[in-house]
Amino acid sequence: MTSKNASLSRFSLTALSLGLAALLAGCASAPPPGSRSVTIERTTFGIAHITAPDQEGLAYGSAYAHAQDNVCQTAEHLLTLRGERSQFLGAQNMGDLGLGRAPNAQIDLFIRYHMDDAVLARAGATTSPDVQAALRGYVAGYNRYLQDAGPNGLPAACRGKPWVRPMTMADLSRATEMSMIQGGLGALAGAVLAAVPPAPGAKTGAAPVDLKEAVAEIGRHSFNANPEGGELGSNGWAFGRNATPDGKGLLLGNPHFPWSGTNRFWEMHLTIPGKLDVMGATGGLSPVVSIGFNKDVAWTHTVSTGKRFTLYELKLDANDPTVYWVDGQPKKMVARTVVLPAAATGGAAPVQHTFYATDWGPVISLPRAGLGWTAQKAYAIRDANTLNVRSAESWMKMAQARNVGELRAAMGNQGIPWINTIAADRDGNAMYADLSVVPDVSADMLKACAPSPAAAALLNAAGLPVLDGSRSACAWNRDPAAASPGVIAPARMPVVITPDYVQNSNDSFWLSNPETAPAAGISPLVGPVGVPQRLRTRSAIMEIRGRLAGTDGLPGNRMGAAEVRSVIFRDKNLAGMLVMDDLQAACKAAGASLNADQALGCRVLSAWDRTSNADSKGAALFREFWRKTKDVPKVWRVPFDPAQPVATPAGLDMATPATREAVFKALGDAVGVVRTAGFAADVPLGVPQSREVRGQKIALHGGDEFEGVLNKLESQGQSLIDPKGYNVNYGSSYMQVVTFDANGPVAQGLLTYGQSSDLSSPRAYDQLPLFAAKQWHPLPFHRADVQAQREGAPLQLAY
DSSP states (O other): OOOGGGGOOSOOHHHHHHHHHHHHHTOTTSOOTTSSEEEEEEEGGGEEEEEOSSHHHHHHHHHHHHHHHHHHHHHHHHHHHTTOHHHHHOSSSEEEETTEEEEHHHHHHHHHHHOOHHHHHHHHTTSOHHHHHHHHHHHHHHHHHHHHHOTTSSOTTTTTOTTOOOOOHHHHHHHHHHHHHTTTTTTTHHHHHTOOOOOTTOOOOOOOOOHHHHHHHHHTTOTTOOTTSOOOEEEEEEEOTTTSSSSOOEEEEEEEEESSSTTOEEEEEEEETTTEEEEEEEESSOSSOSEEEOSSEEEEEEEOOOOOEEEEEEEEETTEEEEEEETTEEEEOEEEEEEOOGGGTTTSSOOEEEEEEOSSOBEEOBGGGTBOOOSSEEEEEEETTTTOOOHHHHHHHHTTOSSHHHHHHHGGGOOOOSEEEEEEETTSOEEEEOOOOOBOOOHHHHHHTOOOHHHHHHHHHHOOOEEETTOGGGSOOOOTTSSSTTBOOGGGSOEEEESSEEEESSSOGGGSSTTSOOOSSOOTTTOOSSSOOOHHHHHHHHHHHHHHHTOSSSSSSOOOHHHHHHHHTSOBOHHHHHHHHHHHHHHHHHGGGSOHHHHHHHHHHHHOOSBOOTTOBTHHHHHHHHHHHTTSTTOEEEOOOTTSTTTOSEEEOTTSHHHHHHHHHHHHHHHHHHHHTTOOTTOBTTTTSEEEETTEEEEOOOBOGGGTOSSBEEOTTOOSOBTTBOOOOEEEOEEEEEEEETTEEEEEEEETTBSOSOTTSTTBSTTHHHHHTTOOEEOOOSHHHHHHHBOSOOEEEEO
C-alpha cells in the first residue's frame, strides 16, 4: 500500500496546515490545538532539551528539533517508507534499506509488498494512550517544522524537492515496523525479492553448496556477523558497588552504529516537570530516549545474539512448485504481484515482481547458501518482530525506572526488538538482560523439527535456524506468559543482577559476568554457550579484570568514571597482542629467507606498539595483514578452550610449515596493498584513517571488528585500504559514561558525528575533534548545567 499523500507532486503549505489541524483535532481526548506549549533549548554541541506538560508535547518538540538538524535525512527516509524512491530518485540508483543498500526499484517493491497500513494501524491501536499521543505529537512536530521552514528554507539536499511532504501516522507506523524487522526480514529483503519459482514440472534440484561459502553468504545478510564489516555492534559495561570506588553504579555505553542514515543517534533531554526527566540519545524516527539515564539509573544497549526469525523448509508438490505440504495436506502459496507506478520508470516497461507467501511467511531464496527455490524445496521466513509496536512503551517506562529492577520490569512487555540491556543504578547494582524478542523454539524442538541435513547444518555453522515446514508441530511454542504469541517469555530469558559487574560486546549471555555460571535452560536461539568469543568480548573482560585486580597500570583497583573513559580509549589491538610475539620470533628465525616485502613487514610490525591509536606506526599494515591471516586454516597456536574462553585461541602456529608460509605470504601481500594505496608501510594510522571536517583533516583512533579494538571504527563496503585511506562510516557513535552522586547522575559523553546529518551544518561532525582528542563532554542534566551551557534563546511552540 502507499501513503495517501502519494499523489501530491509538490510540497503544499495549505495541505500541510489543513492536515495538521485535522490531525490534532482528530483526538477527541486531547486539549484544543494551541492550548499547550513545548520549550526547546539547545546547549553545547546542539543537544536538544525539550520540556512539555505531556508525552505528546515532548514528541512534538523532539520531532521539530530533530528536523532542524536532519530534515533531509528524514524526508528521504519517508520516501523509502512510502515505496517511492524510484519515482523521484531513479529506479536503478541505490538507496538504503535497513542496514543494506539496494537499487531503488527493489526497495520500493519490497516496501510496497510488506507494508500494510491497515494492519499496522490496527496494531498501533493496541498501544497505550501515552504512546499514541507521542506518535501523534511526533507527526505534528515534524510537519510544523516543514511549515515554519517552507520548501525553500530547507538545506540544499532537499530544498524545493517535490518528494519533501508532510509526515502521516501511516508513515511513522511504517518507520517503526522497518526498525523492528531490520534484524530479520528487513535484512533478508533481497532474498525475498530473489524468490522466483522454477518452471512447473522442473525436476532439477540445487547443486550442493560448500558449507564455508554458505556461512559467508548468510553472514552478508546478518547485521552482527557480516564478514565484510559494517555490522551493528556495541560495548556495554555496568559496575556495581563491589567494583566502584564510591559504591555507586557506573555505566559505559558505546554503541557501534552507522555514521549516516536513520540509524544515526541524536542527543536529547526530555522533561515533564514533576513526572519525567531523562537524557540520552535516540535513533530513527523515535519520540523516546533509547539509550540514556535519569536521576536513578542509566542504561545502554548492545545487539543481541538472539535470533529474530526462523526459516521453514517447505516440501513442494512434484507438479507445482507453488504448492507445499503440511501434515500431508497440500497448501497453495498466495501470489501477489506488485507493480510500481508508471512514473517510477519514466515511460519504460513497468517494474513489477510477484511475491509468494505461505502460512509460515514469505518465500525467500538464498541459492549461494544452499537455500534456493527448487522443484523439491523452498524456504519461508517467519519474523518474530513483525508488528512489534511495543518498543515505545518499553522505553517510556524505562525512562521512569528508579533502579535496575524497575528497568527490568519495564521491559516485561517484550518491546525491545533485537538488543541486550546493560544498566547500573545509584544503589550500586549492575544488570545484564537479554529481554529481546526471540522465537520460542527449544533445543529439543530444534532436533525434532530438523530439516534436511544441509539446511540443519547451518544452525551450528552459521547460527541460522531452519525448521521442518511440512509439520504443523514445528510452529513456535505459544507461552501464555509471553507478550506476543510465539516468542520466549521474559522469565525464560537470561538476566544477571549483581553488585559486581556485567559486560557485553555482542556475544551471548554466556560471559556477561565470567565469574558466575550462566543461566541454565536457555534456548539455543538466544545465544550459544561454550563457543569462541569475539576479540572485543575478550578484550573487554581482560581490561575489566586488569582494572579490578589493579594490574593495568592505573592507580587502585576500582573502576570509576575516569578509569572507564581512559580504558575504552586505550585502543589496544587484541589481535596484535595475541599474535605479535610469535610473528616477531618467526621473523627473526626466518632471517634472509624472507623476500623484501616480508622483511619490511617484519621490521615495521616488530616496532609497532600494538595499538590502534592515530599515531601508531604499523597499525594500518597490521590491519591489512590480519585481515587475510585470520582466515588461514588452523592459524592459532593455542586452540580455543571453552574452559579458558578469554585467553584462547591465541598465538600463531608458526611451527607448522603450511601455516608459516601462509602467514609470511599474507605479510608480504599486506605491504604491497598498503604501498599500492600510496602509503608507507609504517604510516601512522591517523593518516589513512581520517576525516576532513570544514577543511581540517582529523586523524581518528580506533580499529576494525576483526582486530579486537574496543573503540571500533569500520569502513563498510571497503575490503582493503585504498588511495583515499579508510572511509570510516560505522563504529563508535553516541558514547556515555554515567555514575551518580548525592544530586543524581554525573554523565559525560559524545556523539562522534554530531547532531546534524547535513554536512553544511555547523552541528555536523562538530564533536569529532573531541573524539579524536579522546576527550568527553559533560552532559548537562541538572537545570543549572543546562542554563550554563545554553546556546541561543529557547524556542517555545504551541501545539
